Amino acid sequence: MSKKPYVSNAELNRRLQQQKAHLLNNRLQQAQPLQYVTATIGTIENQAGVLVHNWRSGWKWISNWAFILIGYISVYGVPNEVLMFVPEASQAKVTAVLALTGLVFRFINQTKNKALPPVAEGA
Template identity: 55%
Template sequence: MDEEKRKYVVSNWRKGWLWFSNWAFGLICYIATFGIPPEVLKLLPEATQNHVIAVLAVLGAITRFINQTKLQDTKTE
């Protein structure tokens, strides 16, 4: 088996803090731990206030498939 395929951690794990999905999942952890500040909650429509974590989870899953290394490479040109 190829050595690259057997690794459990991605090769660019040190840039993980830049990934959109990690930011979304980090926000989910923050909200689950500390809650949403009332000032921020008032900015959201009342019908969507209970669905914040679900929306963040969906965004995290969708943004996980964005090739962000490609985006970073074009910024340096």
């Protein structure tokens, strides 16, 4: 069993101030020149890979929710509570409507554009 050496609060504060000063000096020495941002409309990004570039936000896409519902219905069927609200003539077409909804929403851009950084005065 090893014991940790005791370090006083004053020593810890001294080390903290020393590290802060070191970081501040490094930050001032490594100042970056201004970088300008240009925006273009309609550019095509060439991305290699199997997945789309924003696959992590896929849970928000309406089309994916429609396909999840189709999968649920194919495994468990449509709940009776839901079938009560659908006319009898249309009950067999619930899955087809969900598939069509998913297909349509796959072609709609469902991601939000990122805001450009603020422009400095006099630029």
